[in-house]
Amino acid sequence: MSNTLTTIAFIGLGNMGGGMAANLAKKGFIVNAFDLMPEHLEKARADGCNTFGSAADAVATCDAVVSMLPNGKIVESLYIDQDALLDAMPKGTLVIDCSTVAPENSRRLAQVGTEKGMRVIDAPVSGGVAAAAAGTLAFMCGGSEADVDAARPVLAAMGANIFRAGDHGAGQVAKVCNNMLLAIHMAGTAEALQLGVNNGLDPKVLSDIMLKSSGCNWSLEKYNPYPGVQENSAATRGYTGGFMVDLMLKDLGLAMQSALASQSSIPMGASARNLFSLHKKSGGEDKGGLDFSSIQQFYQ
Numbered sequence: 122m123s124n125t126l127t128t129i130a131f132i133g134l135g136n137m138g139g140g141m142a143a144n145l146a147k148k149g150f151i152v153n154a155f156d157l158m159p160e161h162l163e164k165a166r167a168d169g170c171n172t173f174g175s176a177a178d179a180v181a182t183c184d185a186v187v188s189m190l191p192n193g194k195i196v197e198s199l200y201i202d203q204d205a206l207l208d209a210m211p212k213g214t215l216v217i218d219c220s221t222v223a224p225e226n227s228r229r230l231a232q233v234g235t236e237k238g239m240r241v242i243d244a245p246v247s248g249g250v251a252a253a254a255a256g257t258l259a260f261m262c263g264g265s266e267a268d269v270d271a272a273r274p275v276l277a278a279m280g281a282n283i284f285r286a287g288d289h290g291a292g293q294v295a296k297v298c299n300n301m302l303l304a305i306h307m308a309g310t311a312e313a314l315q316l317g318v319n320n321g322l323d324p325k326v327l328s329d330i331m332l333k334s335s336g337c338n339w340s341l342e343k344y345n346p347y348p349g350v351q352e353n354s355a356a357t358r359g360y361t362g363g364f365m366v367d368l369m370l371k372d373l374g375l376a377m378q379s380a381l382a383s384q385s386s387i388p389m390g391a392s393a394r395n396l397f398s399l400h401k402k403s404g405g406e407d408k409g410g411l412d413f414s415s416i417q418q419f420y421q
């Protein structure tokens with residue numbers, strides 16, 4: 122088992138993983154990268170990573186594995202069920218799964234990984250594509266204190282804030298709570314802005330008023346959903362880039378699952394999930410690929 126993590130296998134070089142792997146390479150780690158898409162491998166090579174023909178080859182000699190994959194089914198299939206990566210990496214490897222998945226997926230990965238002699242943490246992120254590229258993500262970790270501490274130098278190369286939420290799966294619980302709240306205040310912000318506009322207010326003037334009043338919140342401040350109010354917002358770019366409606370729906374589905382599992386009442390989270398689901402299907406075209414601030418269109 123290596124205490125110094127120098128060689129990092131990176132699996133999943135998409136919107137988020139591409140920038141994260143590039144930052145690891147920039148900070149001097151040896152990065153052995155793999156993705157199913159050849160164009161993502163090409164970009165990783167240009168960013169200073171070594172690329173491999175399979176995930177098993179990428180993890181064969183490494184101190185840690187970082188994965189950034191679409192969902193829990195893929196995470197379990199890759200590490201355990203189909204590709205059995207946990208059998209392809211050196212004993213003692215630190216597995217850092219940054220994908221947003223259900224806490225149950227993370228717990229199974231940790232259990233099977235520990236049985237096979239690996240160290241495993243879940244480390245989902247907040248911050249989006251821009252923060253992944255800039256290396257300013259927030260990591261919400263679940264796992265033992267020792268394993269989270271061991272992961273810190275790797276995470277610090279990709280992010281600005283590292284939290285340990287608790288044991289395995291706790292990082293995912295924190296992520297689900299955060300994103301449920303994000304969905305609620307984004308929908309609430311869009312609703313308030315539309316009420317103002319429908320009653321004759323300029324959305325920029327109303328935003329300025331609420332930013333200095335008790336309605337101020339992160340969506341209004343950093344991610345205004347009304348087109349033209351903020352120069353660099355997804356709304357002003359036609360709701361392109363950013364965080365897709367489909368990914369928000371995935372996270373709200375995970376919030377529903379967590380609520381059922383713990384018999385929690387989440388009426389606001391459930392309403393937000395319904396709103397985003399209705400929005401996705403409204404107007405005859407699938408809006409799942411638009412940025413989630415496009416919920417503004419649902420009110421227009």
Ligand code: NAD
Nearest residue numbers: 133134135136137138156157189190191220221249250364
């Ligand atoms: P993405 O679809 O852009 O990237 C996923 C990558 O995984 C793709 O390049 C795909 O080819 C690759 N992949 C899929 N199956 C694979 C396999 N078996 N082996 C190797 N590679 C495989 O998605 P993304 O936006 O980068 O999101 C990744 C994760 O990060 C998701 O869990 C998402 O919920 C989470 N997340 C995304 C954002 C965001 O703003 N996009 C923000 C926070 C968290």
